[in-house]
Amino acid sequence: MVPVHLSALNTAASRYSELPAFKLPQTDLEGRVTQWSVVTYRQFQDDVNRFARHWADRLLMDGVCPKSVVGLWLSGMAYTDVLHIYGLSKAGYIPQLCSLRLDNADIIYQLLHHSAAKALIVDPSKATSLSSSPVPVYHAITTEEAALSSPFSLPEFADPLPSDTALIFHTSGSTSGSPKLVPCSYRWLKSMFDKSYQVLHPKSSVRKDVISWMGSMCHIAQNFMLSGALQHGSCFVQPTTLDFSSQELVEMVKQCDLNRLNLFATYLSRHIRAARTDCALSQMLSGLDQLLSTGLPLPREDEEWAYSNGLPLRNVFGNTECGGMLLSVGSDEPQENCNPRLLRSLDGMAYSFVPIDQPHNTETSHQSTTRMLELVVCANSLDCPDESLCGADGCFRTGDLFNEVKPGHYIFRGRNDDWIKSENSLRCDTRAIEDNVRATCAHLISDCVVVGSGRPSPVLFVEPLDEAANPTKLSREIISRTRQFHVRRYIHERITSPDMVLIVRPGSLPRTATKGNIRRQLIEEEYKDRLDTIFAKRR
Template structure:
């Protein structure tokens, strides 16, 4: 029988009834100091049922049948957000998840239309922009404001493996809008199996305590929570997803955090801070595991961690597939090498397939990572290649049998600090189309940064400030439709350099993105406020 997030929760609530499943931040009314409040598995389960009754009643009044798609435009960072997501599922609906990082209501309604959504549940911060909606809209209330008045708990509808359980969206925009990522119950069952492997406790005699990784409206934290629930683990909700090293130490000492899960850019901050903070370094080295995802760690931070016996693990994945590969882990020389999670069916196919067989034997050959159609985590058919498989576009090298090193992508995407993707080519193409008379050439950079920065070589002599303002004016509409982490909306995020000074390839003369980031690192650090 296939597992779902709801069956996992029900089973865990039965086995770990009184154990804390979440720890959430609060403020002591007398001292004003931060305090941590536990929520038990049994309370979580009961709260999900309360939200299920509520949404069943509210959507029922709108005559919206079960198995309809309902949009959720929320932050995804709080306990209440989880209750809305799981409660909507338990009410028999299909959640279509939007985070606050996509703030444009026009794009939201376009994506709702593509999914044939019947209603939208929204965060209060969007109340003023949701006017003249063609579908019912409802405020995402807090738990204290929900009164079920003994509304009945609906029976769950029968579903098949190919039926849709969730609708996510790619974290970067393509052609001005994210893509729909439908996730079937077959895919969900595979994610549950994979997340179980990733989250196995090192010491089964005690409860693992970890921390929120990202928004529940994106696949990373959704995946990690599935793993935590299966092992009766506890998840801390930090005060902010980019929590400080001081807060990390507080969570270790007061909440018992023993496994740190973070996107690489946020983890790198703690590793940098640990160079000058022995208490932090000791705390990191004493954790059972420090798992990072989203992008590779900078080499210097990875080497520092390994030298100081910090037990690093890299989890590789995507929105479409969830986690797919995990590193060997530990502090040895092969600790960074990636290997497929068990129960999957992946292919690593040489991209130079036209070359001779002898050349194929080279250990330096580039391999495209492909998820086979028979693999349970192969995405929805609408996302697959014509051959029926899912071509990720991710490139690897096989260092030893079944162990791989990531070598980037075959397209023009970069990943921001919270591991959301940004289509740099789309930004560059729009700039050339709208500012052709102003700009001779350009490149967008920002790997591991909060947002992109645009480098511009001007077409003619022009006042730098005026050029920047003209670029912002002409591209404003384009950027208004994009995720926050993809936008360039201020002249501060534009760097003007003389013609033909950006690093280029020797053969084609293309601007080299990584070389620009390296050459102008100090300037970028200044822009992002990193000293």
Template sequence: MPNFKTHLTALEQSASLYPSRPVFRVPLLRPQSQEILEWQEISYSQFLADVEHFAKFWTQRLTADGVPPRSVVGVWLGGMTYLDAVHIYSVARAGYIPQFFSLKLPNPSVIFELLAKSDGKAIIFDAAFANVGDSTPIPVYVSLDARSEPVADIALPPVAPDVNGSDTLMIFHTSGSTSGRPKLVPCSYAWWQECLRKSAQSVVPRNPERQDVTTWMGSMCHIGQTFMFSGFLQHGSCTIQISSQAFPSEELVDMITRCHLNRLVQFPTYLTTHIRTSRRDPKVLQMLQDLDEIFYSGLMLSSDDEEWIIRHGINIRNCFGSTECGAMLLSTPGKSVPLVPIEGTSYGFVPINSSLDGQHQNANARTLELVILSDSVDCPDSSLRGPDGHYHTGDLFFELPGGGYVSRGRDDDWIKSENSLRCDTKAIEDNVRATCADLVSECIVVGNGRPSPTLFVEAANPDANQERLKKDIIRRTRHFHSRRYLHERITSTNFILVVPRDTLPRTASKGNVRRRAVEEAFKADLDRIYGISS
């Protein structure tokens, strides 16, 4: 059987090529003020040593509790720190199959349901969930800094084991809930090897004579950061551990000045902060112009930000991807459009009212759905594919006259939150209609690019007290929302807006409420709502 390339083989190779290079820069904070005193360097050789040390530590703990190698082990962490990265890599290095959960899914019942679906045998979780181990059917462990913990001289499994390409290497989850919980996204060895090729192709350094220095994008318990970090790892780059996804422009300036940041990687919602700062601060504008690249993904930039970037010669690059496929489309360096498929893939762009018969179809000016064909090595697990064997993304595009594509949203009821995680709006609306039919005559959920969704309702009783109505809706839908990701939840009356009957924009033919039109018509109200929340 072949030996497949993984993130572990990439780490071992880069630690051999660049042992003293920093792989991470980690902030050391002043205890009281949380001011960043310095950015500590962690070398490739140290990261490898820590991963192997933690792998031995977890091998001892897991085997002592009867969890054999190649078992699925849940890893429920924030995914935003160096020690999180060490845990994530070490569980795989120990020969287990990590199943990743982020802290954005805080319901233990849902976590254990998902673990049961994959026959998970144990879980390692963040100390924030200290009580999760009460009456659990499997061994549970709190993650800890095991660097000073003694470990036996255990022989770890080969970095590149003899496996079938279809064997599972790790498991992620869809970033939105379907039927009350996310879906499993198994990642095979062959699929991940292709993702490593794509990730390396996506982040080639502009200047091979110097080390690329970049930023953490999001949680390593989601595919986005795991994909990006694996690409940077292969090029011997350095990743800075940010204070939060929404780090301020002052921190960006500090990273450029003290860490020599040259490639900013961020979701557009957070990138907007720095663009806004650059409009009034020439120093920040110059720093953005001097970056080799600003790499963004998940959502489109606003037209205002796009115009500012183009007019001021800021080097931008757009990436389109998903949990199920990793990165799929890239723009050329220096531009946000058009998007083109990553080299070596096999995709179809199919008119949304047409069926795919297994052949590539010629795209035209109509709206086209991106379809990952079954012969593409990055086509996801069979459990996620359609009856025709292909993976239908649901993502829509227009083809530009000169070639390439521009994103036009989705063909379903999903929206994306500010950090590019998905939310099934129809599921929320259906729950409101089922539990509040006597209170609500019509409703719709919006919030694309926002931290969380907002519910618009037309009251069944025009004389109803609005605050009481909103509280009743929250009370009746509380159990439904308790099982969802944090970014999918509506748990505060601040995020319910009551409007008079027949106020919400509707289609002329069927009278359906138009989601995008509601977003546009009530933009000022939404800005106010999210301003209150922040």
């Protein structure tokens, strides 16, 4: 049996050979898009085969055998990054996907060590930082270089077992100074295709969808969406950047026939807000088949405006360990159900919503809308992640909380821990940052808290020990003392500038009445204008 992702590519290349699989931006010297070039499904398959032959030949020559883990340290945003991932799989290797947002080579080496990787393929921009690599390092290649490679017949491989590892992701936030490995089996990968088939099911049976590219292939979201697109013969349009302008969106609709806008909620919110003062943009968005958001809930005011103006919103909820899990009811449902916050489980999976004030169990029952329920992936669910990420009972506890407003329909209510999600929906452990500040700056601060939900990076609020302390000097001193901690973390988790440290009066941060804990969410709301100003200056 051919692995599901390679089988899906083969089928798509056969059924939709001359249809576009990707539309890639071509830019002028000033970075403006002049046109989008087309890659057909046949060309996509041919390119994957060329990359597979190149890397099989090169790696085997150096003694790196099939079924070995091979690290890929890439942006995940280029078409050639897709070719490296699928090409390595076809050559019989296990891709380990490392994002460039994790830009510390020592952490990459640590992750490769944990997976027993035998080689590392890197973006050319990282080549000079890998002088002490414990494994052989290769530069990522272009399609032109792959075409020049000598012909090489791929060896035959035994069919993989469902439990065999297909690829390796990493958690999108750091724990104890490093992300965790997320090994993904072929069984798990099959569940991604089952679920993404549902999420990306076309609205029209007479045309193929054209969908916006939404993120790095080194993270789960874009991989998940690609698996759905392959099954439906859809096309991805790649923007110049993830936070592309509304003008570029208009061009993607006009030039590329974009009809489904898939974006992380923070980015989608910007287009909705622009549409509130631009009638043409509002009409264009309402004419799309779907506006799919993920990562974070849309701000309530954006959601309500979008619905009142006929924008076809939908929301998918998921995580790195399981991919997409819950999908909001669609426009084909009764009007009272049309709400991107109202979620239900995708078909074919086994989830439990467990009251957080009761022992964990796998029994599901209707609960009061005031009861907080944690989403738990049952051990028998096809998308249950690797046992290294699960509890003793084999279940995976997500830490995500919901209310059940009616049987089988849920509203997301945040997390049961101190993690927040950044602008691109990657996670950040606020407690770890706060603990480091308290440990390194105990003689300088009275208390501190980290905020930044939906922001490009976190911000540290500090109540100084000495009310007369100079705010500028204190901010700089805190950055100096915590620098080594932050250099090991993802870019979106770091606080590396004094501008991101806000000194406030001792005791001024809002706290709970009972335990006196600082209220993170309330700070986000009370200091919203100040946070907006900080990030406006950094763009």
